[in-house]
Amino acid sequence: MTKKTFSAKIDTLPEVLGFVERTIELYDCPIRVQTAICVAIEEVFVNIAYYAYGDGDGNMELGISFDEKSHAIIFRIIDNGIPFDPLKKPDPNITLSAEEREIGGLGILIAKKTMDEINYAYENNKNILTMIKKI
Amino acid sequence: MTIEIKKTAEETTIELAGRLDTTTAPDLDKIINEDIADAENLVFDFKQLVYISSAGLRVLLGAQKKMQKLGSMKVTNVCTEIMDVFEMTGFSDILTIE
Numbered sequence: 001m002t003k004k005t006f007s008a009k010i011d012t013l014p015e016v017l018g019f020v021e022r023t024i025e026l027y028d029c030p031i032r033v034q035t036a037i038c039v040a041i042e043e044v045f046v047n048i049a050y051y052a053y054g055d056g057d058g059n060m061e062l063g064i065s066f067d068e069k070s071h072a073i074i075f076r077i078i079d080n081g082i083p084f085d086p087l088k089k090p091d092p093n094i095t096l097s098a099e100e101r102e103i104g105g106l107g108i109l110i111a112k113k114t115m116d117e118i119n120y121a122y123e124n125n126k127n128i129l130t131m132i133k134k135i
Numbered sequence: 136m137t138i139e140i141k142k143t144a145e146e147t148t149i150e151l152a153g154r155l156d157t158t159t160a161p162d163l164d165k166i167i168n169e170d171i172a173d174a175e176n177l178v179f180d181f182k183q184l185v186y187i188s189s190a191g192l193r194v195l196l197g198a199q200k201k202m203q204k205l206g207s208m209k210v211t212n213v214c215t216e217i218m219d220v221f222e223m224t225g226f227s228d229i230l231t232i233e
Contacts, residue, residue, distance in 0.1 A: 010157055010158060011158070013156065013157055013158050014158065017156075031216070032215055032216055032219070035185070035186060035216040035219075036216070036219060036220075038186070039186070039187070039188045039220060042156060042157060042188045043188060043189055046157045046188075046190070094224055094225030095225060095228070096225075097229060098196060098199045098200055098203060098229040098230075099200060099203065101196055101229065103189070103192065103193045103196055106189040106192055106193075106224050107188070107189040109223070109224060110188070110189060110220060110223055110224060113223040114223070
């Protein structure tokens, strides 16, 4: 697994996505899938940067590995912030008109629709989100 | 991301290049609500835009709500990667995409 720790701040986003792009390029991931993965990672990272540590500082650890057998990329995202299961939130209604639409929850919806599988666990005071994308 | 504004008598066009993400979306929001707050027919040209996340969607939704009252809005030259995000989120149904 390739791992890197980032400061959980919005400004760090380009660094996070640069790391994701460089790593998944090695798995011959098509550009369209690469972009979709980056959007999903951005949504999860931004949630952590905004909410995990309140007004304080903290980190996010991102691990990326490739499972040859299932031909899938596995992302493991860990933070030490407040316990938060992003999968618990109900999905927003995406059939409403522009006027009735609210923006909340779209980020996690994008992550769910992009990934083949997302699992959440809270262990040893850590939020651990595992996202799997078959390529 | 770079943002370029082009105005004609009929419409105001915003040409975007690069990535519309959490770090760049506030710049676009500011331009829409301050610099071209008087636009009646707004066109987003996405020809050189390669990436959008929910922060970008938030700005587009705000613009759509506003332009529904003031005039019109459309999004042009959308690439496959961005169309994927529009379709996942139902934005393909609420935006006028040409």
